[in-house]
Amino acid sequence: MAMASSCHQVMLQAGVATTQLALLSSSFHSTSSCSSSSSASYLGSKLCCNKASSSLLLRNCIRKMASIVERETVRMALPSKGRMAEDTLALLQECELSVRKLNPRQYIADISELKNVEVWFQRASDVVRKLRSGDVDMGIVGYDMVREYGEDDEDLIIIHDALGFGECHLGIGIPTYGIFENISSLSQLAAMPQWTEDRPLRVVTGYTYLGEKFFQEKGLKHVQLSTADGALEAAPAMGTADAILDLVSSGTTLRENNLKEINGGAVLSSQGVFVANKRALLERKEVLDVAHELLERFEAHLTAQGQFTVVANMRGSSAEEVAERILEHTDFPGLQGPTISPVYTTKNGNISVDYYAIVICVPKPKLYHAVRQLRKAGGSGVLVSPLTYIFDEETPRYRNLLAALKS
Ligand SMILES: Nc1ncnc2c1ncn2[C@@H]1O[C@H](COP(=O)(O)OP(=O)(O)OP(=O)(O)O)[C@@H](O)[C@H]1O
Numbered sequence: 001m002a003m004a005s006s007c008h009q010v011m012l013q014a015g016v017a018t019t020q021l022a023l024l025s026s027s028f029h030s031t032s033s034c035s036s037s038s039s040a041s042y043l044g045s046k047l048c049c050n051k052a053s054s055s056l057l058l059r060n061c062i063r064k065m066a067s068i069v070e071r072e073t074v075r076m077a078l079p080s081k082g083r084m085a086e087d088t089l090a091l092l093q094e095c096e097l098s099v100r101k102l103n104p105r106q107y108i109a110d111i112s113e114l115k116n117v118e119v120w121f122q123r124a125s126d127v128v129r130k131l132r133s134g135d136v137d138m139g140i141v142g143y144d145m146v147r148e149y150g151e152d153d154e155d156l157i158i159i160h161d162a163l164g165f166g167e168c169h170l171g172i173g174i175p176t177y178g179i180f181e182n183i184s185s186l187s188q189l190a191a192m193p194q195w196t197e198d199r200p201l202r203v204v205t206g207y208t209y210l211g212e213k214f215f216q217e218k219g220l221k222h223v224q225l226s227t228a229d230g231a232l233e234a235a236p237a238m239g240t241a242d243a244i245l246d247l248v249s250s251g252t253t254l255r256e257n258n259l260k261e262i263n264g265g266a267v268l269s270s271q272g273v274f275v276a277n278k279r280a281l282l283e284r285k286e287v288l289d290v291a292h293e294l295l296e297r298f299e300a301h302l303t304a305q306g307q308f309t310v311v312a313n314m315r316g317s318s319a320e321e322v323a324e325r326i327l328e329h330t331d332f333p334g335l336q337g338p339t340i341s342p343v344y345t346t347k348n349g350n351i352s353v354d355y356y357a358i359v360i361c362v363p364k365p366k367l368y369h370a371v372r373q374l375r376k377a378g379g380s381g382v383l384v385s386p387l388t389y390i391f392d393e394e395t396p397r398y399r400n401l402l403a404a405l406k407s
């Protein structure tokens with residue numbers, strides 16, 4: 001604590017900017033000249049430290065200080081490449097937020113609808129690292145990345161956990177042939193006599209943090225993890241690993257490389273999530289305000305995406321009588337209840353009301369079922385159109401966020 005507050009003071013006095021902090025952090029590793037002062041201090045452009053203070057403590061200190069550096073803009077990090085990049089931009093676009101990048105090689109952009117927001121494009125792993133350090137306030141990234149590079153950091157807070165793209169899971173894959181031919185579960189894999197201290201089960205993965213935790217929790221003793229950046233599915237056939245721990249979506253890559261999943265071998269389900277730095281949300285109102293607006297836009301779009309607006313004319317004697325039929329004989333009452341309005345027709349020069357138009361929302365997979373129920377309940381002429389947004393009074397996710405910030 002003492003370390004953190006003295007760091008804080010020194011950093012503020014020196015007016016160190018976030019990027020400088022990052023430089024400081026790296027220069028700390030290379031500097032050999034250390035003073036005997038009792039706390040880390042910033043003198044001129046040199047970082048000096050007590051020999052006793054561990055580099056880890058100082059790095060943590062610098063990391064935590066980053067968010068305290070005054071910054072007027074709200075920073076959002078988005079994946080710069082890979083399959084998440086396009087989907088993330090598409091989601092923002094669908095929420096009427098277009099990210100303006102002057103050219104494809106630029107890593108900063110803006111969103112004209114959100115004046116105080118800076119968008120920074122980063123590799124997925126760096127999105128998480130920079131969220132942890134406080135260099136960015138919020139971001140969109142796969143949940144797998146949050147868990148792997150977030151290392152259970154309490155400063156990371158997930159605001160929306162299901163953005164509806166990048167759906168996959170992290171799971172173990174083993175060969176379909178040889179000694180694994182009859183192995184179909186994690187317990188069978190663990191019980192194989194082949195794995196010893198001298199000859200452990202060799203698993204190649206890009207997820208060493210999650211992998212280690214998983215095998216430890218499952219009580220597998222003789223496991224050795226190694227890493228590679230991609231095309232992990234080749235490793236068992238090459239003989240460089242016995243198994244892999246990687247993302248699976250359609251299962252095609254596993255299949256095409258003669259690998260299979262096993263029962264109990266799924267480590268984590270993942271999809272795109274909206275995540276933020278908890279301290280930034282707590283300490284800077286503008287960060288919470290932007291997070292709230294983005295959450296509302298995401299929720300409104302994602303909720304609406306799964307639904308159709310259905311308008312139907314119903315024969316009836318009064319709005320109440322039509323309402324009763326809808327509520328009793330269909331499974332689709334609308335958001336709070338059906339919206340019902342009279343349809344005015346002219347008969348022999350007189351205006352009369354024999355029909356009522358109802359408006360309801362129907363989940364997409366249930367559309368035909370709804371049409372049949374409406375017809376049965378006296379509906380004629382059913383119009384179906386896509387729903388663009390559903391803005392609820394207050395999203396439960398925002399209530400959850402506020403509760404999490406208090407805890
Ligand atoms: N097969 C997949 N199906 C669906 N989502 C996936 C799949 N593979 C990865 N993802 C998601 O997309 C994210 C980015 O993966 P991708 O392979 O595109 O980039 P990356 O591997 O992080 O980047 P790089 O190739 O630079 O290392 C992953 O963290 C995961 O959330």
Ligand SMILES: O=P(O)(O)OC[C@H]1O[C@H](OP(=O)(O)OP(=O)(O)O)[C@H](O)[C@@H]1O
Nearest residue numbers: 230231246247248249250251252253254
């Ligand atoms: O189950 P599937 O639908 O086949 O998807 C799974 C594959 O997708 C990812 O690789 P990616 O395409 O990102 O290539 P990479 O190895 O270069 O990361 C992942 O690492 C798997 O290899």
Ligand SMILES: [Mg+2]
Nearest residue numbers: 082083229230
């Ligand atoms: Mg990849």
